[in-house]
Amino acid sequence: MKSSEPEVSTPSAQPATPSPAAQASAGRVRHLLWLLVVLLALGVGAAAGYRAAALYLDQDRAAISKEQLTALRASVAQREAEIRFLRAQLDSSDGEIAVERAARKELETQLLGQQTELGRVRDQLAFYEQLLPPGQKGALDIRGAEFSRQGPGLRYRVLLMRNGADSGGFVGSLQFMATGSQRGKPVTLELQPLQVRADGSVAPSTDAGKEMLRLNFDQYVRSQGVLAVPGGFVPESVTIRVLDGDTVRATRNVELEF
Known part of the structure; x- marks a missing residue:
């Protein structure tokens, strides 16, 4: 005879569910x-x-x-x-x-x-x-002159002076008249300043020579240059003239010693 005892049911093991706090x-x-x-x-x-x-x-x-x-x-x-x-x-x-x-x-x-x-x-x-003896006021005098040979020409130096001095001054020109012999005959020639051409030859100048011989001074002046001597001409003396236009104001003759 079995004794009847009440059966006690044991619950099965299940995982624990995290709490809301742990999940948060x-x-x-x-x-x-x-x-x-x-x-x-x-x-x-x-x-x-x-x-x-x-x-x-x-x-x-x-x-x-x-x-x-x-x-x-x-x-x-x-x-x-x-x-x-x-x-x-x-x-x-x-x-x-x-x-x-x-x-x-x-x-x-x-x-x-x-x-x-x-x-x-x-x-x-x-x-x-x-x-020197005193002259008329403004009178011209050739105080000095000399000549020397220079190649084919004749070098000159002339010193002019006026006695006293006026306000106008003097304007004129020089002229050189040479006396000598040419081809055995006595002649007198006017000498012009020597001009050197482009080819090296020399010849007497004309218009330019007249300009070179012009004078324009008050009390005194020294003029110098070279005069052309024509071929075959042997000068023995030179006469220097101071011209005022066509009027001769002063003159001097110089004998050449060469």
């Missing part, structure tokens, strides 16, 4: 992890972008600096060329100034010598003027 905590953790991953990715991307941008900017700055350096070098080269040009001009100017100074010094020396000679000649003229 786990969600926050996953959210934070995803957020960290995203932030890390963003940080890496930003760093890479920054480095790329910095590298680009460095290259751009390097390119600009190179262009500026090229421009500066070109500017410096141009300035150096200008400086060299200015130095060359300065050296040239210094040389010209040195030459001008030397020339001016030489001219001053010559001027001083000429002034000294002029003073000496004036003193001599004043002395000889006292020795």
Whole structure:
């Protein structure tokens, strides 16, 4: 006979269900992890972008600096060329100034010598003027004359002086009449200034010669030049005439001793 005992049913084992609080905590953790991953990715991307941008900017700055350096070098080269040009001009100017100074010094020396000679000649003229008898005011006198052979010509030096000086001065000309022999016959010829032609030959001049013999002075003047001697003519004496138009104002005869 079986005893009837009440059967006790044992419940089967089932997994524990997380509580809502635990589920919320786990969600926050996953959210934070995803957020960290995203932030890390963003940080890496930003760093890479920054480095790329910095590298680009460095290259751009390097390119600009190179262009500026090229421009500066070109500017410096141009300035150096200008400086060299200015130095060359300065050296040239210094040389010209040195030459001008030397020339001016030489001219001053010559001027001083000429002034000294002029003073000496004036003193001599004043002395000889006292020795000569006084003449009419404005009267002309041939104070000195000499001749010498010079190649095919006859060189002359004549010193003229006026007794006193009026306001008008004297305007006239010289005339040279030579007496001598030509082909065995005595002749008298008028001598003209010697003219040198382009081919090197010499000949007596005409119009130009008259201009060379013109006189225009106030108190005294010294005239000199070379007279042409015709071929075959041997001069023995020369008569110097001072003409005022067609009027003879003074005359002097010089015997040649050569």
